[in-house]
Amino acid sequence: MPRSLLSVCLWHTFLVTCAAEPAQLVLRSPRPYQVLQREGFQPKQSAANNPGGPELGFTDVTIEGDNPRGFTGQWQYRIVRLKNGYGQNTDWQYLQVENATKEIRGLAEVPAGGWYRLEVQCLDGQATVATGSVEPIGVGEVFLIAGQSYAGGYHDEILKVTDSSQAVSAYDWQEKTWRIAHDPPPHNGDGGSIWPHLGDMLVPTLRVPVAFVNVSVGDTSASQWLPNEMLHQRLVEVGKEIGLFRAVLWQQGESDVLEKSSSAAYVKKMLEIREAACDDWRFDPPWLLAKSTLHPTIYNRPLEENQIRSAIDQLWSRPGFRPGPDTDVLGGDNRGGANSRHHFSAEGQRRAAWLWFASLWNELNRDPDTRAGS
Numbered sequence: 001m002p003r004s005l006l007s008v009c010l011w012h013t014f015l016v017t018c019a020a021e022p023a024q025l026v027l028r029s030p031r032p033y034q035v036l037q038r039e040g041f042q043p044k045q046s047a048a049n050n051p052g053g054p055e056l057g058f059t060d061v062t063i064e065g066d067n068p069r070g071f072t073g074q075w076q077y078r079i080v081r082l083k084n085g086y087g088q089n090t091d092w093q094y095l096q097v098e099n100a101t102k103e104i105r106g107l108a109e110v111p112a113g114g115w116y117r118l119e120v121q122c123l124d125g126q127a128t129v130a131t132g133s134v135e136p137i138g139v140g141e142v143f144l145i146a147g148q149s150y151a152g153g154y155h156d157e158i159l160k161v162t163d164s165s166q167a168v169s170a171y172d173w174q175e176k177t178w179r180i181a182h183d184p185p186p187h188n189g190d191g192g193s194i195w196p197h198l199g200d201m202l203v204p205t206l207r208v209p210v211a212f213v214n215v216s217v218g219d220t221s222a223s224q225w226l227p228n229e230m231l232h233q234r235l236v237e238v239g240k241e242i243g244l245f246r247a248v249l250w251q252q253g254e255s256d257v258l259e260k261s262s263s264a265a266y267v268k269k270m271l272e273i274r275e276a277a278c279d280d281w282r283f284d285p286p287w288l289l290a291k292s293t294l295h296p297t298i299y300n301r302p303l304e305e306n307q308i309r310s311a312i313d314q315l316w317s318r319p320g321f322r323p324g325p326d327t328d329v330l331g332g333d334n335r336g337g338a339n340s341r342h343h344f345s346a347e348g349q350r351r352a353a354w355l356w357f358a359s360l361w362n363e364l365n366r367d368p369d370t371r372a373g374s
Contacts, residue, residue: 025104025120025132027065033178035138035169035211036061037244038112043365056087056112056208059139059244063095063106063120065132070101073124077108080117082136084164086207087113095120114138114209115167138167138209141202141364142245144285145195146225146235147252149218150292150327150343153189156336157346158182159196167209168199173238178211185214191342197353202360213242221255222269227276236280247286247363248274249324249356253293253308260304266311274320288359289315290324295343296335322363325355 030036041057048054063077075095081087088111097106110116115136122130145151160182161168170181181199183192195212202210215238217224217231225231239245256266270289278284289312293305309328315321334348344352 029064140208151216151251153184288324
């Protein structure tokens with residue numbers, strides 16, 4: 001074959017190959033390791049032997065990405081379950097897209113579960129002209145954590161997520177990114193926390209991913225979380241960033257013990273904090289309050305501790321508040337050493353996580369008609 005003819009054939013083959021290769025879309029939302037709060041969860045229909053299979057809920061996931069070549073056609077999406085993940089695959093489904101000339105934006109109904117890979121494609125007739133994907137993502141339970149050092153990375157052992165799915169996520173509110181929830185928690189102490197072990201218990205029993213969004217700050221009193229204070233503003237802003245979430249997990253009280261706060265004063269502050277935050281979020285998630293007033297290596301003030309514990313008892317009976325764990329029952333070898341300012345020993349961290357598990361399990365298995373935050 002003459003060289004000129006061979007060149008023409010090779011060039012034609014190159015053009016055909018290029019034309020057949022779909023363009024790559026860059027998806028901005030959802031983000032890797034992001035967990036979105038599920039909706040439609042009915043505890044009575046979640047058993048493994050439920051007729052038709054367990055029903056674990058779903059959510060509408062906002063898909064956003066760039067469309068630099070202005071592709072038009074039929075847009076589709078599908079969900080692929082990753083190795084060791086929970087949930088189910090879906091077939092390709094129609095995706096209604098807005099403003100497709102420069103960017104794409106649409107809603108995809110995704111069943112509870114994960115980790116998943118979300119795939120998007122654009123069809124022009126029978127040809128796939130553009131594709132994009134993001135992984136891993138999940139649809140499950142999202143918890144916003146606030147309070148002080150009990151809730152942060154101020155315990156003895158740096159824990160890792162050990163569930164085979166690794167579907168326990170943490171949100172970095174400074175970097176605006178998600179990652180596996182290994183200790184230390186983002187911007188919250190350089191020690192261990194109770195949350196990786198709690199996630200390890202929740203994920204395989206709930207069969208959905210779990211996310212912890214932790215804005216707690218050590219050595220803070222309830223007064224520092226009041227409306228117009230910096231910490232309250234952060235709480236509200238981060239809550240808006242993550243969208244819906246199941247509940248606020250509040251673990252705080254030591255600083256109010258040191259301030260000798262009265263029960264009435266503590267109740268009043270917590271009512272103000274919650275009301276203002278829920279007004280800004282425009283939905284009404286429950287607040288699970290832990291009793292965490294004991295710090296034996298720093299103080300011994302049973303009278304003042306009891307005032308905060310009594311306040312939490314009162315709040316548990318108020319609308320919008322729920323019982324969290326009583327971690328004050330964990331003394332002795334559950335605590336950090338005598339020369340440590342840490343709250344829990346390695347064993348204490350795990351036992352505190354068990355207590356939180358019991359509280360969350362009870363909350364999640366409430367009748368939906370009596371469960372706030374939907």
